[in-house]
Amino acid sequence: MSSVQYGSDEIILPQHATDDSAATTASSEGEGIADSANLVKENIGVQTAMKAEKKPEVPKGLVKMCPTCKNTVLAEDIRKGLYSCPKCHSYFRIPSHTRIRMITDPGTFEEWGADLRSADPLEFPGYTEKINAVETKTGLTESVITGKAEICGEPVCIGVCDARFLMGSMGEATGERIAQMVERATEEKLPVVIFTCSGGARMQEGILSLMQMAKTAAAMKRHSDAGLLSITVLTDPTTGGVTASFAMLGDIILAEPGALIGFAGPRVIEQTIGQKLPKGFQSAEFLLEHGFVDRIVERKELKGVLYQLLSMHSDSGKRPSGLDWENTVPDGFAVGAYEKQETDADDEKKQTAWDHVKHSRAKGRPLGQDYIQGLFTEFMELHGDRNFGDDPAIIGGIGRFCGMPVTVIAQAKGHDTKENMQRHFGMPLPEGYRKALRLMKQAEKFHRPVICFVDTPGAFCGTEAEERGEGEAIARNLYEMSSLKTPMISIFVGEGGSGGALALAVADQVWMLENAIYSILSPEGFASILWKDGKRAPEASEAMKLTAGDLHTLGVVERVIPEPDELTVASMRPVLESIQEEIRKYLVSLDGLSGEEICKRRYKRFRGL
Numbered sequence: 196m197s198s199v200q201y202g203s204d205e206i207i208l209p210q211h212a213t214d215d216s217a218a219t220t221a222s223s224e225g226e227g228i229a230d231s232a233n234l235v236k237e238n239i240g241v242q243t244a245m246k247a248e249k250k251p252e253v254p255k256g257l258v259k260m261c262p263t264c265k266n267t268v269l270a271e272d273i274r275k276g277l278y279s280c281p282k283c284h285s286y287f288r289i290p291s292h293t294r295i296r297m298i299t300d301p302g303t304f305e306e307w308g309a310d311l312r313s314a315d316p317l318e319f320p321g322y323t324e325k326i327n328a329v330e331t332k333t334g335l336t337e338s339v340i341t342g343k344a345e346i347c348g349e350p351v352c353i354g355v356c357d358a359r360f361l362m363g364s365m366g367e368a369t370g371e372r373i374a375q376m377v378e379r380a381t382e383e384k385l386p387v388v389i390f391t392c393s394g395g396a397r398m399q400e401g402i403l404s405l406m407q408m409a410k411t412a413a414a415m416k417r418h419s420d421a422g423l424l425s426i427t428v429l430t431d432p433t434t435g436g437v438t439a440s441f442a443m444l445g446d447i448i449l450a451e452p453g454a455l456i457g458f459a460g461p462r463v464i465e466q467t468i469g470q471k472l473p474k475g476f477q478s479a480e481f482l483l484e485h486g487f488v489d490r491i492v493e494r495k496e497l498k499g500v501l502y503q504l505l506s507m508h509s510d511s512g513k514r515p516s517g518l519d520w521e522n523t524v525p526d527g528f529a530v531g532a533y534e535k536q537e538t539d540a541d542d543e544k545k546q547t548a549w550d551h552v553k554h555s556r557a558k559g560r561p562l563g564q565d566y567i568q569g570l571f572t573e574f575m576e577l578h579g580d581r582n583f584g585d586d587p588a589i590i591g592g593i594g595r596f597c598g599m600p601v602t603v604i605a606q607a608k609g610h611d612t613k614e615n616m617q618r619h620f621g622m623p624l625p626e627g628y629r630k631a632l633r634l635m636k637q638a639e640k641f642h643r644p645v646i647c648f649v650d651t652p653g654a655f656c657g658t659e660a661e662e663r664g665e666g667e668a669i670a671r672n673l674y675e676m677s678s679l680k681t682p683m684i685s686i687f688v689g690e691g692g693s694g695g696a697l698a699l700a701v702a703d704q705v706w707m708l709e710n711a712i713y714s715i716l717s718p719e720g721f722a723s724i725l726w727k728d729g730k731r732a733p734e735a736s737e738a739m740k741l742t743a744g745d746l747h748t749l750g751v752v753e754r755v756i757p758e759p760d761e762l763t764v765a766s767m768r769p770v771l772e773s774i775q776e777e778i779r780k781y782l783v784s785l786d787g788l789s790g791e792e793i794c795k796r797r798y799k800r801f802r803g804l
C-alpha cells in the first residue's frame with residue numbers, strides 16, 4: 196500500500212505485484228503528488244472531483260456504522276481497506292475519482308466530456324433545482340466520469356459511474372458521455388473499461404433517458420465490430436437500464452463480490468410477486484452461477500486483473516515469444532506423424548482395446564485442468580454462457596502459450612469423488628457447450644488460436660439437459676466451429692464419448708494421447724444396444740475401433756501422443772512436452788495463412804471423412 200495526500204483527504208492506492216507504475220509511486224511519493232497536482236491544475240473535471248472527495252461515502256466523522264454488519268468502524272480503517280468494512284469485509288461504494296485513482300496509473304487520467312451536462316429536456320418540475328443541489332453537494336456534474344488513462348502502462352478509455360449523483364441514474368448527458376467515450380475509443384483503436392453503478396434510467400428525463408440505452412448499446416456494437424475489447428466491471432448496485440445496456444455488453448464482464456446486479460430492483464420484484472426474495476438473489480455470485488458474469492474480482496485484485504486482460508488482448512495475434520520461430524519450421528509436418536508409434540507396434544499389440552478403455556478412465560490420470568496448468572501461463576478462467584448458467588464440466592478461459600495469447604477450453608472431471616460430482620463427472624450440460632462456443636467466438640474476434648482438451652464419457656444425460664436443448668447446443672457447436680476463422684486444435688486426453696466429445700473437436704487438428712479413446716458410444720452402451728448385453732463391453736471395444744492407433748489409421752486423428760507406462764500428474768511431463776512441441780509446430784506451419792484459408796482446410800478435413 197502506498198498512500199498519497201490529496202489536500203486533506205488521504206486516499207489509499209492499491210499496489211499490485213504486476214504494477215510497475217505503482218512501485219514507482221511508492222518509491223517516489225513526492226513525484227506522484229506533483230503529477231496529481233498538475234493534473235488538477237490542467238483539468239477542471241478533476242478539480243470538481245477533488246471537491247467531491249471532500250464528501251466521500253465514508254463521512255469525515257471518525258466512525259461510521261457498517262450497513263452490512265452494523266458494527267461501528269473507524270472511517271480511517273474503511274479507507275485504508277480500499278473502502279471495505281474492516282469487520283465483515285463488505286464493500287462500501289467508491290466515489291468515481293477515488294476509483295480512477297485506484298485503477299489507473301498516477302497522472303494518466305485525462306477527462307473527456309466534462310462539459311456535457313443535463314439540459315432538463317422534459318422541463319420536469321423541480322429537476323433543475325435537484326441537479327443543482329446534487330452538484331453542490333457532490334461536486335459532480337453527471338453520474339459518470341469518462342476519459343482516457345493508463346492501467347499499468349496499457350492505454351484505455353474509461354468510464355466510471357458514481358452513485359452519489361442521483362443514484363448513478365442514466366440521463367441524456369450520461370449516455371452521451373459514454374457514447375462519445377466509446378466512439379473515441381473506436382477511432383483511436385483503444386479498449387474500453389467501464390465501472391457500472393446505477394439505479395437505472397433517470398425518471399426526470401423520461402423517454403430520452405430510455406434512448407440512452409439504445410445509444411450506448413449501439414456505440415458498444417461499433418466498438419466491438421472494430422475488433423476492440425471492452426470490459427465492464429459491475430459494482431453495487433447495477434440495475435435497470437444500465438444493466439440492460441452497456442453493463443452487460445462487455446466482451447468480459449467482471450463484478451465486485453456481493454454487488455447487487457439485476458434488471459428490476461429487488462423491492463419491485465418482491466412487491467410484484469408478493470414474496471420475499473431468497474438471500475443472495477441478484478448478487479454478483481448469483482449472476483456468476485447463472486452464467487452472466489465472467490469473474491468476481493476482489494477490489495485489491497482489480498487493477499492486476501484488468502492489466503492482465505488488457506495486456507493479453509494488446510498482444511493478441513502476436514507470435515509466441517520465447518520460441519525460435521524462424522528455426523522451428525517442421526520438416527514434412529503434415530505427413531508421417533505417427534511413424535514413431537508405428538515402430539512400437541509390437542508393444543501396441545500387447546494392449547487390448549479394453550486395456551486402452553481402462554487406461555482412459557483410470558483414477559489418477561491427468562485431467563483437463565492439469566493440462567491447462569502444465570501448458571499455459573497467466574490462465575484466467577472465464578465463466579458462463581451469458582444465457583443460463585456456468586457448467587463446471589467445462590473450464591474455459593484465456594492464457595498464454597509460450598507467451599502467445601490463446602483460448603483454452605477443457606472438459607473437466609474431478610480428482611476425487613467430491614470434485615467429480617461437482618463437475619458432473621465431465622459430462623457437459625448445454626450451458627457448457629454454449630460457454631465453449633461463446634469463448635471460441637471471442638477467440639475468433641481477437642485472432643487467438645483455440646486449444647481444446649477432450650475428456651468426457653459423453654454429454655450430460657438427464658431431464659435438465661433435454662429441457663435446455665443438449666442436441667441443439669451440440670449441433671450449434673459443430674455448425675459454428677466449422678467456420679471459425681482462427682486456428683483450432685483438439686486433444687483427446689481421456690475418454691472421447693460421442694457427440695459430447697465431437698462438440699469440442701471440429702478442429703483443424705485432432706490429436707489423441709496413446710491411451711485416449713474416441714467412439715460413437717461407450718463400449719458398455721454399444722454392447723447393450725447391439726447385443727443386449729452390456730457385459731460384452733471388452734468385445735465391443737475391440738470391434739468399435741476406438742483406440743488412438745485405430746483412429747489414426749482411419750484418418751480421424753492426425754497425431755498420437757505417446758504416454759509413459761502409467762500416466763499420472765507426476766509422470767505427465769514428457770506428455771506435456773510432446774503436446775507443447777506439437778502445438779508449436781502446428782502454429783508455425785500456419786504462419787501467414789488467413790482465417791479463411793484455415794477454415795477451408797478444416798472444411799476439407801471433415802468433408803473427406
Ligand SMILES: [Zn+2]
Nearest residue numbers: 261264280283
Ligand atoms: Zn461490516
